[in-house]
Amino acid sequence: MLASQNNSNNEVLTNDGIPLKKKLSKSLFKSRLRAFGLVTPLLLLISLGFVFPILVFLTRGVYNDTFEKYMINLTPILAEWDGKTEPTEEMFEALVLDLVALKKSKNIGKVASRMNRELSGSRSLFTSSARKAKNLESPFKESLIQVKKKWGNLDTWRAMKVTSNSLTPVFLASALDMKYTADGTIVQKPEERRIHIKLFVRTLEISLIVVIAGLILGYPVAFLLASLPIRISNLLLILVLLPFWTSLLVRTTAWIAMLQGQGVLNDMFVVFGIATDEDRFTLIYNKAGTLISMTHILLPFMILPIYSVMKTIPPSYVRAAKSMGATSWTAFWRIYFPQTIPGIGAGAILVFILAISFYITPALIGGQDGTMISNFIDYHMRKSLNWSLAAAMGGVLLVIVLFLYWIYDRVVGIDNMKLG
Amino acid sequence: MLTINRVKVDLNVENNSFVRFQNVQKSYDGEVLVVKDLNLDIPKGEFLTMLGPSGSGKTTCLMMLAGFETATHGIISLNGNPINNIPPHKRGIGMVFQNYALFPHMTVSENLSFPLEVRGLTKTTREDKVRWALDMVQMSEFGNRRPAQLSGGQQQRIALARSLVFEPDLVLMDEPLGALDKQLREHMQYEIKHLHERLGVTVVYVTHDQSEALTMSDKVAVFNDGVIQQLASPPDLYERPENAFVAQFIGENNKIIAEVIEIKNSIISARTSKGNIIKGKKVNCGDIGSKTTLSIRPERINVGVKSENTSEAEILELIYIGDHIRCRMLVEGDKDFIVKVPNSSKIMNLKIGQKAKVSWSINDCRALDTLGE
Incomplete structure (x- = not known):
């Protein structure tokens, strides 16, 4: 051993006594730096344009400072109030002061709509009281209650106390069909107002069915592609990839034409006598429509990973099994299929993650019972403008996906996944 | 059925x-x-x-x-x-x-x-x-x-x-x-x-x-x-390769293309392009007048000794293998004629450019087809 010697720690040294590991990392440093330099632009784009905004937005799900920011006088007093005793004159005075200031700075609308989410009907309470607040005189308690009776209501004050906490579980609770009350407990919402859990369950259910249907439809196709001669299989592969050349929206719209009451499919059913002209199948604006079109749209994502794994399995394995006396089915099930599991895993998790956040297709085809959680998130983003609730729901969805991913890793093993 | x-x-x-x-x-x-x-x-x-x-x-x-x-x-x-x-x-x-x-x-x-x-x-x-x-x-x-x-x-x-x-x-x-x-x-x-x-x-x-x-x-x-x-x-x-392909594919092989001029008791005589007459065993060569590939194994050739078939040779290359010397020679116009000379004292005399006589027996020379040449 000329080039190296062992010291007491069994560390290998180079000729000049520097630990070999240190020397090696030093010599690799430049090439590593170059490799890092090559990915830096993308890394910056992803972290600044994707990861960072998402994290910032997710904090909205647990943090909303609208009330604290504008109700400067009232917030600290509300924090000390126990939520059970009658509101004091001091609290009313602070409220009036804040309302006057908000009216002046024209920010009353923001606070009013934030309060309205906590206690419906508060919007008009705030806006109309703010209009009159300037003319109110002490004692403020009596005069304010005179303007609006609701100010004497303990619930109004409790709602304000909940809202005054900027860091709050109120949106997360709401995303899970629960309510955070002023005394700090979390209770379930009344039965008829629970919708989110149902939506989450339905989203998972639809995604799971799409994965299973994709597997049943895609596996044989992948097998065919992998076993045909390359000339023919390339042609078929183009057919599999063809849908990627048109936009998702176009494909979804095409499914509307296919599935609707007077659509192609129903016309065919009538021709073949499967359905009567008066009693056609309802294939659209329900769960069935969402399932059919999502399965079709996501099928290539299932076929491709399975195909690329199958491509790497030499035909000699099945031949060997047959030469040892296995029937075609045994050879397939015992020898071929287990080797395709990495592809199935990759395809399934890919399709599942895409399906769970599917948006356009359920929005256009889903109707009442075919909508998914992403459609609701979108509703809160664009219609109700309750971004905090949208962020909370998004956060819950993210946690569910990560949890399923973790289970997948435990059961199948993520390093078992192979995209080709 | x-x-x-x-x-x-x-x-x-x-x-x-x-x-x-x-x-x-x-x-x-x-x-x-x-x-x-x-x-x-x-x-x-x-x-x-x-x-x-x-x-x-x-x-x-x-x-x-x-x-x-x-x-x-x-x-x-x-x-x-x-x-x-x-x-x-x-x-x-x-x-x-x-x-x-x-x-x-x-x-x-x-x-x-x-x-x-x-x-x-x-x-x-x-x-x-x-x-x-x-x-x-x-x-x-x-x-x-x-x-x-x-x-x-x-x-x-x-x-x-x-x-x-x-x-x-x-x-x-x-x-x-x-x-x-x-x-x-x-x-x-x-x-x-x-x-x-x-x-x-x-x-x-x-x-x-x-x-x-x-x-x-x-x-x-x-x-x-x-x-x-x-x-x-x-x-x-x-x-005993039965045709030129086998002779060529199995082991090392010297081939001399010649024209059959006489067939007698399964011994043929053939004339090479240099005009030399070589005798060999008839295996699957054609009739008189056709071309034949004469196949001789490199280890069956003697250097400096006369026998049934003798030919003039010039040493082009010597490769020392150990137990034998591979000697590339020019024989009958073929520049890739290989002779394996056992490693003994007499090889010291071999030199590049030297002229020598090479010889082989009729039994070691097989007259085969010409592989479509």
Whole structure:
């Protein structure tokens, strides 16, 4: 051993006594730096344009400072109030002061709509009281209650106390069909107002069915592609990839034409006598429509990973099994299929993650019972403008996906996944 | 139906063939015949090697025997029964593949147990047989490993054990040693040969390595262009090649193109382009006036001694090998005439550019066809 010697720690040294590991990392440093330099632009784009905004937005799900920011006088007093005793004159005075200031700075609308989410009907309470607040005189308690009776209501004050906490579980609770009350407990919402859990369950259910249907439809196709001669299989592969050349929206719209009451499919059913002209199948604006079109749209994502794994399995394995006396089915099930599991895993998790956040297709085809959680998130983003609730729901969805991913890793093993 | 009846009659006449190819033809595209009219009988217990360059049809023959390719025409029979229509899993033929084809998701033991499992053997019998097979290839301690954890040579042994574990009468091997390095390959050659001797199974072995074929086989079938060029034992193949292709393909060979001028008692005389007359044994050369390839092995040529055939030579190159000297000479206009001179004291006299006489006996000079030249 000329080039190296062992010291007491069994560390290998180079000729000049520097630990070999240190020397090696030093010599690799430049090439590593170059490799890092090559990915830096993308890394910056992803972290600044994707990861960072998402994290910032997710904090909205647990943090909303609208009330604290504008109700400067009232917030600290509300924090000390126990939520059970009658509101004091001091609290009313602070409220009036804040309302006057908000009216002046024209920010009353923001606070009013934030309060309205906590206690419906508060919007008009705030806006109309703010209009009159300037003319109110002490004692403020009596005069304010005179303007609006609701100010004497303990619930109004409790709602304000909940809202005054900027860091709050109120949106997360709401995303899970629960309510955070002023005394700090979390209770379930009344039965008829629970919708989110149902939506989450339905989203998972639809995604799971799409994965299973994709597997049943895609596996044989992948097998065919992998076993045909390359000339023919390339042609078929183009057919599999063809849908990627048109936009998702176009494909979804095409499914509307296919599935609707007077659509192609129903016309065919009538021709073949499967359905009567008066009693056609309802294939659209329900769960069935969402399932059919999502399965079709996501099928290539299932076929491709399975195909690329199958491509790497030499035909000699099945031949060997047959030469040892296995029937075609045994050879397939015992020898071929287990080797395709990495592809199935990759395809399934890919399709599942895409399906769970599917948006356009359920929005256009889903109707009442075919909508998914992403459609609701979108509703809160664009219609109700309750971004905090949208962020909370998004956060819950993210946690569910990560949890399923973790289970997948435990059961199948993520390093078992192979995209080709 | 008629043909099959005829085959049965034929088989009764000739009982010693275990595997039989009869007028077998194979085409993949309906235009080119990959195997042209193959007839081959393999007796029980024989080690037969199919040797040939790539594309000569040898692997196709093996695959037809295994049942993975169907014969376009002709009959393949095993133990007297035509097997053309029997699926591979019912043929009971063991097989070793080029890349071993060990199932990567199973341990070594599970791999070996698989053929026994599909035969419905009980667990204890399976375990006994797996142990027996692992012992046979000296791999008893490796039962719980995965194939990926084994070296190439070890994988090779397991593949061998797996093909033998269900005790088939016939084992097919498709270039099983192709992926091993030279030393390991030679070692495995002996091991396979010894296993064959010990178990008495019939082996059909495919290779393109002629030294492998000569080392291991009882009989070698030399394939070229979809036809068996010669079927013979290794010594016969080397000493008595029947045509120019075999002479050229097996071992080293000097060829002199000459014109036949006389044929007498299976001895021919031929005139070279330099006008020299050389005598040789008639094998498959044409009639008087046709061209012939005279084939002489390099170690059968004497330098500086006169004998039945003598020719003028000029030394062009000397390569020291150790036990002999490879001497490249210009003989009868051929610049690649190789003579192997045994390493003794007299070689010290050889010098490049030196003129010398070379000679060989009539028996060592075989007059063959000209390979379409």
